Amino acid sequence: MEQVDTLVVGAGVVGLAVAARLSQHREVILVEQGHQFGEHSSSRNSEVIHAGIYYPSDSLKAQACVEGKAKLYRHCEEYRIPHAKIGKVLTAQNAQEEEKLASLLLQAQNNGVDDLYWLSNKELSLKAPELNAIAGLYSPSTGILDSHQFMLSLLGKLESNHGQYVPCTKFLAATPKTGGGFIVTLSCDGGPFKLLCHNLINAGGLFAQQNATLIEGLAPINVPPLHYCRGQYFSYQGKHPFKHLIYPVPEEHGLGIHATLDLAGQLRFGPDTHFINDLNYDTDASAIDIFYQAIKRYWPQVDNRRLQVDYAGIRPKTQCQGQQDFQIEGAQRHGLTGLINLFGIESPGLTASLSIADKVATQLKAELK
Known part of the structure; x- marks a missing residue:
């Protein structure tokens, strides 16, 4: 044997x-x-290199994310993996969401993420043009890579x-x-x-x-x-104003329908979250209106005619709540x-x-x- x-x-x-x-x-x-x-x-x-902002301070997720981020950037440099530290803007559309951003800033600091900071109104308009936001945090150590x-x-x-x-x-x-x-x-x-x-x-x-x-x-x-949690993405065709990742305040099972970029500058939105019974990667083009309404909250100029269903992924959730x-x-x-x-x-x-x-x-x- x-x-x-x-x-x-x-x-x-x-x-x-x-x-x-x-x-x-x-x-x-x-x-x-x-x-x-x-x-x-x-x-x-x-394909985002996360900073380690959201996770409970005593969690393995928080520790492994902050440690892993540093190791991953070093690995990308050593092995010449295509990557870019393009940063992320976390946005608030109202006073209640601004309070959530404040709690996220404290959470990040407790997790050892020491580079997150509030954007001035001028910085917010420069880093997130065309955005409907009353406040924003910036995470300079968030990035993207070729997975x-x-x-x-x-x-x-x-x-x-x-x-x-x-x-x-x-x-x-x-x-x-x-x-x-x-x-x-x-x-x-x-x-x-x-x-x-x-x-x-x-x-x-x-x-x-x-x-x-x-x-x-x-x-x-x-x-x-084991609970399958499927999230799908929509790509956005043509020009857009963003050079950084754009995130709304997080939701229970994910980080909300956020805007990400790939290394070629292609803009995409997602994921949404749906618990499913079987392992399948089916996409649902009819979800375009749900995506459009979610994106429109923070980017009013989004053109729904340029949204196209792209792909779906599935997360292995061990619980349906919390x-x-x-x-x-x-x-x-x-x-x-x-x-x-x-x-x-x-x-x-x-x-x-x-x-x-x-x-x-x-x-x-x-x-x-």
């Missing part, structure tokens, strides 16, 4: 980051059930460390082995095969809960619920040494990916002492 030190399941951006990080000191195989890496949440998002090139760099790092990436390989089962490690059953080229690994990292994203149910000895109480946190769960939680499950890794997972990878490495090292 083939043996490997560490098997990572799921080649989204977090699985790639974890595999690349662990391959510095371990023999690593990364498996992916799809034909390509990053086919789901990792390639269906806003595909970032994932390619992580794959290159894994392979340069002699790790292996195997697509079209489905995780079928894992059984703890007497004396440590796991016997894992995988399906590749239509047939099952087994391998032995000392460490098993479940970075399945939208499939993490499904993977977890296939691990013998993992109690159901240690598998959180704030959820990243879950990095090892033996201290579930009792199976060498197993780490990653649950609820949604936004800002792209920004936080390198920090999450470090935390997995640290946790694994601590458990195996």
Whole structure:
């Protein structure tokens, strides 16, 4: 039976980051059930490098986002990943929303984000022309990147460390082995095969809960619920006045229908949020009026004839209400040494990916002492 030190399941951006990080000191195989890496949440998002403003101060999200942002900018420089620190304007349309911005400023400071500041009326009109806003905050460390090139760099790092990436390989089962490690059953080229690994990292994203149910000895109480939260984006054709990202005050399940730019300057809006029962990326062109009304609140000059439905992404929510946190769960939680499950890794997972990878490495090292 083939043996490997560490098997990572799921080649989204977090699985790639974890595999690349662990391959510095371990023999690593990364498996992916799809034909390509990053086919789901990792390639269906806003490609924003988040500053770490919104998340509760004692949360793993806040810590991993702030740490991950710094690591990600350094990584982009080192590996020449296309990126731009273009900044973000957070807007308020009324006094109540201005109060929310004030609380966000305090939240950001508590999270270690020390560069967020109030815009004067003149600065607001310069940074966010044509905007209907009575106040705004500016986040200079928010940026954008080419997420595909970032994932390619992580794959290159894994392979340069002699790790292996195997697509079209489905995780079928894992059984703890007497004396440590796991016997894992995988399906590749239509047939099952087994391998032995000392460490098993479940970075399945939208499939993490499904993977977890296939691990013998993992109690159901240690598998959180999974709720698919789909958000779609509309692109905006032609010229526009924006050079920075434009965000309204956040909503319960997301950051509102905000305006983002890609590296070519293309403007797009989204995502909205809808809980769905099945994993599908269907878009709904009839939502254009909802988008138009939401955008018009902060950009009255928006032309709805230039809005076109673009794409949708899905977040792996572990709860339908309130704030959820990243879950990095090892033996201290579930009792199976060498197993780490990653649950609820949604936004800002792209920004936080390198920090999450470090935390997995640290946790694994601590458990195996």
